[in-house]
Amino acid sequence: MKKLIAIIATVVLLPAAAIAETFDEAFEMNRAMYGKGYTFTWSGQQYSTDHQEEVEARVDATKANAESLIAKAKAHNAEVAKVGFEWKLTKGLLKDAEAAIESGDYRKALNLAAQAKYHARIGLQQHAYAEKNWHLSVPQ
Amino acid sequence: MKIIKNITIGLSLLLSSQLVFSAQPGTTLASVNPEADRMALQNYFKKRFPDAELADYVNGIYAVDADSREQWEELESFPPYEFDVEEGERLFKTAFANGKGYADCFENGGVGIRQNFPYWDKEASTVKTLEQEINECRESNGEKPLKWGKGAIAQISAYMAWTSRDNVFDIKIPEGDEGALAAYLEGKKFFYTKRGQLNLSCANCHLQGSNVRIRADLAGPALGHPSHFPVFRSKWGSLGTLHRRYKGCHKDSRSKPLDMQHETFRNLEYFQTYMSNGLVVNGPGSRK
Structure with a gap:
């Protein structure tokens, strides 16, 4: 049973982790929304929307x-x-x-x-x- | 330890499933199958436009949009390319300075052969287009080559297409010829690759985007594209070759466009015309 749960958890949770917003996606979204010179947070750190x-x-x-x-x-x-x-x-x-x-x-x-x-x-x-x-x- | 083992099993399962999904047939020389590609493209359009007849795809957007078709049929009652065909015939039959003519360069005197172009030239190890052979004919007879996009070359090509109307496209990829298959695959890859500042592939407009508005225009389906070239385009106000259109499309994606008759464009024509095998030549055509 434990084995089954571990397998299911890996199969279910890993793709979810994999589809979390990447830095590039976060950058593009913030750049599109706010233009250059904006500061956004990704993975707990602050970044600028400047190219x-x-x-x-x-x-x-x-x-x-x-x-x-x-x-x-x-x-x-x-x-x-x-x-x-x-x-x-x-x-x-x-x-x-x-x-x-x-x-x-x-x-x-x-x-x-x-x-x-x-x-x-x-x-x-x-x-x-x-x-x-x-x-x-x-x-x- | 047991948990680690179980997670490892889970990860292996996941990775193997990802690998199965990422193994894409038709993207390598070993797996590409032009006939399967052609059938898949036909099936795509059959599902997309179930009311359209397969044979009608030689008419481009007019096969799938009734309003556009009505306008086009009006236009075709006095075909705008008619004078170009006449001029093309005159040019075709005018002897070179050495007394020879175009008819001496082509099989069957150049009549009724459009459906065999482009073809794989094994000796030259490249794809040859009709326009390319028209100019090669000129040069081998001491004449200057014509410009690729419009004017005399389009008129001669239009006349040759006219003599081939209703002949069925029969583009061959010689069995076991890796060079020919590679040229086909390069053409296929170009067709489906997004490029330029607008990040557009040929397929974006002429597969997913067919019969979808791009500003005021409806993009035509890819199937049957080369059948009606050269075309008299209202936007151009003149007759133009397929490569003139390729260059325009390439530029429209905001890519730096390739030159007409560039090897990449010839491979694209090879792929596209192979996709139209089984359809008939109906060039020259008229388009908006």
């Missing part, structure tokens, strides 16, 4: 910082292009970021580069997800 690129862009608006973020965004975009998941607007954002540097608007350049890097990072995540899950909508 990592928004944090990266929050540096001094200098030419060097803007160029550095553009370089990072370009590297990420090259990576996502290699696996065939580049997004449509990313190159345009990078071009606009470079134009903003030319015109001396380094804050604008940082923000645009951050967007481009975000596109590329999420594109890579999308690729990783697709590799594992593309078959889910194939009719059987």
Whole structure:
């Protein structure tokens, strides 16, 4: 009897634990609800709804910082292009970021580069997800 | 100790059940079965739209939406592609500078062969499309290739489709040819893979989303998609090839679109046309 209870408990409770809200789900939900700059609690700890690129862009608006973020965004975009998941607007954002540097608007350049890097990072995540899950909508 | 043992048994049971669920047939070269895929797709649409005739899927959305069909039938009383077919015939029959013509490049003089494209070219180890062979024909006869999406190439392709109307699609994946099967599988994977900023797959619109509004448009079912290309699209105001549409769709998902006739698009066409085996050629067509 004890054996049976233990087996049933494992089979019933483990999937329930597995479907508890992940960090990514909590982040996406709070980001969608409250936008950037909001603090939420997950698993007893506090986190910000800022994307990592928004944090990266929050540096001094200098030419060097803007160029550095553009370089990072370009590297990420090259990576996502290699696996065939580049997004449509990313190159345009990078071009606009470079134009903003030319015109001396380094804050604008940082923000645009951050967007481009975000596109590329999420594109890579999308690729990783697709590799594992593309078959889910194939009719059987 | 006993509790640990029992939990271990429980976990094993759970893991084995998860493994059974995660073993997906049809996703690897060893397990992919194009015929089973084709039947599964047909069955999906039979269940989804029980009143639609299978043979009618060559008419796209007009097979499943009565209002759209009514408008389309009006449009077809004076088909907008008619002049393009005539021009395509003229171009097809115009000799190259060396005196040869398109008819010299194709089986049966290029007449009534649309249903065999695309095909797996074992020697070149790639999928070949009709438009690709039209340009190869030109180049091998000293002519410049045509642009892929519209204009002369679409008109010639439209004429060739016109001569093939009612012929049954018969795309082959040669038995035991791993390259051909891999190209088919790549096409299948592309079709079902979500991509772009809008995170959309071809299947999202043309399987789950068929006959569902996307803004003011109704997405057509995937079954029979390639049968009516090239198409005269009202939105374009001109005739366009299947790859022109692929590029547009790819861009609509906010992906950086591939070039027309890119190997990935040719594999997609191979998969999609195989799915339409048994249906007839009815190109060129007209669409909104």
